[in-house]
Amino acid sequence: MNLKFIKVIEPSETLVDVFNRWDNDEVLIPLTRPNKNKAELERRDTMTLDDLKQRLDHHHIYLIYLDDQLIGEMNYTVDPKYLFKKEGGTAWIGITIGELEGRGKGIGYQAIQYLEAEIKKQGLKRIELGVFEFNTQAQKLYKKLGYKEIGRIENFTYWADKMxxxxxxxxxxI
Incomplete structure (x- = not known):
């Protein structure tokens, strides 16, 4: 398995098209964005090149390639307002394995380790993330990588007819 991680420096229309496909994939939507109700869950969005450029102003985005095929992305931002623990110098991370061929192969494990190394290079000492209660596979991954639960936010996202x-x-x- 040949994995590569490449930081996005210059966004492109091709990348916008891929992100729009992943962001509107009905399998991925419940895993990647909070939805307050059924209507939000069914909503579809379209990112523009300008949207991606603005996102790059405050997110470090890395593409995940498996054997030269783009299969996912991971990112971090520093000290966002939605941190549970408001500690300065905290990276908030996210990962999406957008292509089915990339799921269930341990790629997320390697990708997060790479992202952690990049975050450490920036001198940051803490990472925080959010994972939805029903996403047990991701919870297992994060626990395996040494993440500890620090809190829960009730009624955060709608999926499968409940919050x-x-x-x-x-x-x-350290």
């Missing part, structure tokens, strides 16, 4: 918690987790580097 679910957002589980907040952290990892602190």
């Amino acid at each position: 679910w918690f957002d589980i907040r987790m952290e990892k602190v580097f």
Whole structure:
């Protein structure tokens, strides 16, 4: 398995098209964005090149390639307002394995380790993330990587006809 991680420096229309496909994939939507109700869950959005450029102003985005095929992305931003623990110098991370061929192969594990190394290079000492209560596969991944639960936010996202918690987790580097 040949994995590569490439930081996005210059956004492109091709990348916007891929992100729009992943962002509107009915399998991925419940896993990647909070939805307050059924209508939000069914909503579809379209990112523009300008939207991606603006996102790059405050997110470090890395593309995940498996054997030269783009299969996912991961990103971090520093000290966003939605942190559970308001500690300065905290990276908030996210990962999406957008292509089916990339799922269930341990790619997320390697990708997060790479992202952690990039975050450490920036001198940051803490990472926080949110994972929806029903996403048990991701919870297992984060626990395996040493993340600890620090809190839960009730009624955070709608899926499968009910509301679910957002589980907040952290990892602190010494």
